[in-house]
Amino acid sequence: xxxxxxLVVGSCLAAGLALPRLPRVPRRRRAxxxxxxxxxxGAEPAPAVKPFSAELKPQRASxxxxxxxxxxxxxxxxxxxxxxxxxxxxxxxxxxxxLNVRVPFLLSRVVDALQASEADKASQAAAxxxxxxxxxxxxxxxxxxxxARVSFGxxxxxxxxxxxxxHALPSSWHAKRATGDVAVAFSRGDRGFRSLLGLAAFTVGPxxxxxxxxxxxxxxxxxxxxYSLIALATFCAYALWTAVLVDVRLARRRRLAAxxxxxxxxxxxxxxxxxxxxxxxxxxxxxxxxxxxxxETQRVSLGSQALGSLLNTGQVLIFSxxxxxxxxxxxxSHFKDPSFSVGDxxxxxxxxxxxxxxxxxxxxxxxxxxxxLVDVDAVVQASKAASAEAASNVDDLTVEKPPAISFESVSxxxxxxxxxxxxxxxxxxxxxxxxxxxxxxxxKSTALRLLSGLDSVTEGLVKMDGARAPARPDATRxxxxxxxxxxxxxxxxxxxxxxxxxxxxxxxxxxxxVGLDLSLEARVGERGxxxxxxxxxxxxxxxxLVRPPAPVLLLDEATSALDAGTERRVLDALxxxxxxxxxxxxxxxxxxxxxxxxxxxxxxxxxxxxxxTGTHDELLASSSVYxxxxxxxxxxxxxxxxxx
Numbered sequence: 001x002x003x004x005x006x007l008v009v010g011s012c013l014a015a016g017l018a019l020p021r022l023p024r025v026p027r028r029r030r031a032x033x034x035x036x037x038x039x040x041x042g043a044e045p046a047p048a049v050k051p052f053s054a055e056l057k058p059q060r061a062s063x064x065x066x067x068x069x070x071x072x073x074x075x076x077x078x079x080x081x082x083x084x085x086x087x088x089x090x091x092x093x094x095x096x097x098x099l100n101v102r103v104p105f106l107l108s109r110v111v112d113a114l115q116a117s118e119a120d121k122a123s124q125a126a127a128x129x130x131x132x133x134x135x136x137x138x139x140x141x142x143x144x145x146x147x148a149r150v151s152f153g154x155x156x157x158x159x160x161x162x163x164x165x166x167h168a169l170p171s172s173w174h175a176k177r178a179t180g181d182v183a184v185a186f187s188r189g190d191r192g193f194r195s196l197l198g199l200a201a202f203t204v205g206p207x208x209x210x211x212x213x214x215x216x217x218x219x220x221x222x223x224x225x226x227y228s229l230i231a232l233a234t235f236c237a238y239a240l241w242t243a244v245l246v247d248v249r250l251a252r253r254r255r256l257a258a259x260x261x262x263x264x265x266x267x268x269x270x271x272x273x274x275x276x277x278x279x280x281x282x283x284x285x286x287x288x289x290x291x292x293x294x295x296e297t298q299r300v301s302l303g304s305q306a307l308g309s310l311l312n313t314g315q316v317l318i319f320s321x322x323x324x325x326x327x328x329x330x331x332x333s334h335f336k337d338p339s340f341s342v343g344d345x346x347x348x349x350x351x352x353x354x355x356x357x358x359x360x361x362x363x364x365x366x367x368x369x370x371x372x373l374v375d376v377d378a379v380v381q382a383s384k385a386a387s388a389e390a391a392s393n394v395d396d397l398t399v400e401k402p403p404a405i406s407f408e409s410v411s412x413x414x415x416x417x418x419x420x421x422x423x424x425x426x427x428x429x430x431x432x433x434x435x436x437x438x439x440x441x442x443x444k445s446t447a448l449r450l451l452s453g454l455d456s457v458t459e460g461l462v463k464m465d466g467a468r469a470p471a472r473p474d475a476t477r478x479x480x481x482x483x484x485x486x487x488x489x490x491x492x493x494x495x496x497x498x499x500x501x502x503x504x505x506x507x508x509x510x511x512x513x514v515g516l517d518l519s520l521e522a523r524v525g526e527r528g529x530x531x532x533x534x535x536x537x538x539x540x541x542x543x544x545l546v547r548p549p550a551p552v553l554l555l556d557e558a559t560s561a562l563d564a565g566t567e568r569r570v571l572d573a574l575x576x577x578x579x580x581x582x583x584x585x586x587x588x589x590x591x592x593x594x595x596x597x598x599x600x601x602x603x604x605x606x607x608x609x610x611x612x613t614g615t616h617d618e619l620l621a622s623s624s625v626y627x628x629x630x631x632x633x634x635x636x637x638x639x640x641x642x643x644x
Contacts, residue, residue: 066196066373066376066377066380067196067200069158069193069376069380070154070193070196070197070200070376073154073155073157073158073161073193073197074086074150074154074197074201076157082150082153085146085147085149085150086146086150088142088146089143089146089147089150089202092139092140092142092143092146093139093143093202093206094209095139096136096139096140096143097206097209097210097213098213099132099135099136099139100136100210100213100354101210101213101214101217101351102132102217103129103132103133103136103350103354104346104347104350104351104354105217105221105347106125106128106129106132107129107343107346107347107350108341108343108344108346108347108350109121109125109128109129109343110122110125110126110129110343111341111342111343111346112341112342112343113125115341115342115343143202147198147202150197151194151197151198154193154197155190155193155194155197158190158193159190159193162186162189162190162379163186165379166182166186181261181262181264181265183264183268184260184261184263184264184265185261185375185379186379188257188260188261188375189375189376189379189380190379191372191375192371192372192373192375192376193372193375193376193379195368195369195371195372196369196372196373196376199365199368199369199372200369203358203361203365204365204366204369206358207358207359207365210355210358211231211232211235211355214231214351214352214354214355215227215228215231215232216228217351218231218348218351221344221347222333222340222344226329227326227329227330227348230322230325230326230329231322231326231352231355233322234318234319234321234322234323234325234352235355235359237318237322238315238318238319238322238359241311241314241315241318242311242315242366243366245307245310245311245314246311246366246370248307249304249307249308249311250370250371252300252303252304252307253304253370253371255300256297256300256301256304257371257375259293259296259297259300260297262293263290263293263294263297266289266290266293267290270286270289270290272526272527315359315360319356319359322352323349323352323353323356326348326349326352327345327348327349330344330345330348330349331345400551401430401551401581402430402431402551402552402581402582402583402584403430403464403465403551403552403584404427404428404429404430404464404465404466404584405427405428405430405434405451405462405463405464405469405552405584405586406425406426406427406428406461406462406463406466407424407425407426407427407447407450407460407461407462407463407610408425408460408461408462408463409423409424409425409459409460409461410423410424410425410447410450410457410459410460410461410462411423411424411457411458411459411460412443412446412450412455412456412457412458413458414446414455419608420443420446420455420608421443421446421447421450421608421609422443422607422608422609423459423460423609424443424447424460424605424608424609424610425460425610426603426610426613427601427613428584428586428601428603429584429600429601430465430584431582431583431584432584432585432600432601433575433585433587433595433599433600433601434584434585434586434587434599434600434601434602434603435586435587435588435589435592435595435596435599435601435602435603436448436586436587436588436589436603436605437588437589437590437592437596437602437603437604437605437626437629438604438605438606438625438629439605439606439629440590442605442606442607442608443605443607443608443609444556444588444605445556445557445588447586447605448480448554448556448586448588450462450469451469451478451552451554451586452473452478452480452554453469453470453471453472453473453474453478454473456471457471464552475499475547475550476548476550477550477551477552478550478551478552478553478554479544479547479549479550479552479553479554479583480544480554480556481540481541481543481544481553481554481555481556481558481574482540482556482557482558483537483556483557483558483560483561485536485537485540486527486528487524487527487528487531487536487539487540488524489523489524489525489526489527490523490524491520491521491522491523491524492507492511492518492519492520492521492522492523492524492539493507493520493521495524495528495539495543496510496511496539496542496543496546497543497546498543499543499547500543500546500547500548502546504520506546507520507542507546508520510542510543510545510546511538511539511542513542513545513569513573514538514541514542514545514566514569514570514573515538515566515569515570516535516538516539516542518535518539524536524539532561533561534561534562534563534566536561537558537559537560537561537562537570538562538566538570540558541558541559541570541573541574544574545573545574549578549579549581549583550583551581551583551584552583552584552585552586553574553575553583553584553585553586554585554586555574555585555586555587555588555589556588557588557589557590558570558574558587559571559589559591559594560589560590560591564594567591567594568594571594571595587599592629592630596616596630597616599615599616600615601613601614601615602614602615602616602619602626604619604625604626604629606625611625612625612626
């Protein structure tokens with residue numbers, strides 16, 4: 001049956017529905033105060049970051065891949081109820097088209113009976129005609145009912161699979177794309193999938209079927225191929241005109257799709273930075289930038305609308321010419337051959353007018369299918385990239401106790417592009433506290449991201465107990481508390497409970513341990529906007545406390561927004577043994593007095609390299625870099641004491 005689905009949707013390709021190339025959109029760096037005249041003079045606007053599918057374009061999915069994805073979700077293995085619904089929908093579709101071709105001939109019987117003044121026969125023919133129309137409509141509604149369950153079920157599976165794939169992609173992939181851009185592309189891909197499934201399988205395919213049935217019925221009824229040839233010639237001319245105009249129009253549709261993604265990305269990006277916009281006095285520039293995208297969208301939309309009007313006008317002229325030729329032939333046959341009744345003339349007219357309905361939708365259908373191919377292509381690429389990522393990161397390492405961690409000549413690039421670590425080597429003892437320090441941008445946070453699996457090593461090895469650490473995140477292996485971790489636009493309890501099944505009492509206890517007095521049902525706002533920086537950090541710390549203990553604890557400036565007293569309290573809670581286990585802990589900190597003096601080991605970074613390792617006292621005596629860092633912090637009169 002899956003092969004049948006491939007054949008049905010594959011009929012689109014015969015109509016010239018090859019997958020078009022995606023638009024090429026140049027990059028532009030994001031800044032609050034930017035020149036908003038990027039679109040003046042018709043210049044093409046550029047997104048803040050890479051468009052959704054820019055990096056994946058060399059591996060662009062083919063039309064076959066897209067249709068195979070649609071068929072796989074419409075015909076999932078082992079889902080027999082879904083299979084039955086697909087078969088039933090196809091059966092009702094075929095029944096509807098067979099009845100559709102038969103109904104005009106029932107109407108011709110009514111006309112012939114009226115012409116012969118046979119009242120009883122006319123009444124019976126009228127009843128048969130009405131019944132035929134009712135059955136045709138019933139088959140159509142039953143087909144729609146069956147296919148609705150297929151469509152919604154397939155759409156849910158596709159959206160769920162795509163959503164999971166987006167989460168499976170590496171952080172570097174997401175860092176290169178605006179969230180609004182990805183969200184719009186996901187929405188368009190979801191909508192495009194349903195369009196492909198419905199229009200390709202139950203619009204284009206049925207149109208070809210109805211054309212074949214109509215041509216066959218005309219040949220069989222009137223004993224000549226002339227009517228069939230006129231119908232076929234009309235359809236071919238109609239399809240050719242449609243394909244040419246849709247292809248011209250598609251370039252504008254692609255441009256509109258890119259502008260739609262850019263508009264969504266600009267909206268989310270600007271509103272997410274609304275405070276920076278206000279405090280920088282850049283509101284007018286942001287409005288002008290957004291309006292420039294809207295103005296370009298308006299210009300392209302008007303051009304697309306003009307092409308659409310030209311397409312519809314040409315379609316009407318082509319079909320009307322075919323209808324006129326068929327009616328002239330039918331009228332000539334009626335006057336020459338008495339057996340060619342008035343009812344036959346009516347039947348020819350009704351059959352062709354009936355065929356006009358799906359043909360009228362052909363332009364829209366072809367356009368929507370090709371647009372659907374563009375939209376679905378992006379998310380199919382993302383799914384394939386996620387599958388490749390999962391295949392390349394097979395996790396065969398199980399860590400049950402605090403491991404010794406070692407970096408061996410490790411080099412890495414932030415987001416896969418910016419050099420962050422250069423031949424860095426150090427060791428973190430099992431079950432001990434290791435502090436990573438250095439100037440901003442020296443590579444400390446990158447080292448933690450490599451351990452957590454958020455970034456990938458370009459050279460060298462990261463090991464746990466002598467085994468290579470897997471390059472993918474695993475919450476059972478590492479607990480991560482980041483300085484700038486974001487929160488969901490949900491309640492405090494939801495944000496603390498992320499990734500765990502903690503009860504309300506456990507959540508409340510964790511919040512109390514970090515000194516945070518908030519209602520569990522209080523909403524935190526988008527990205528925690530309703531909370532202060534210190535409150536956000538304590539919510540993240542409480543999240544780590546309610547999770548099952550992990551062998552590795554990574555603290556990346558986890559208390560940078562807290563005062564000294566609260567910092568001691570939070571660090572005490574995070575570093576306390578859980579279930580008798582003290583994890584291997586790596587801490588990135590700028591306030592060295594809080595952690596460094598009593599740390600088991602201190603690792604000093606400078607320009608992406610490790611320049612010194614040892615205890616606090618050893619480094620004060622031997623390392624000029626560490627000494628400078630310590631004296632710089634001492635000059636700030638920090639009064640925090642060690643909590644380790």
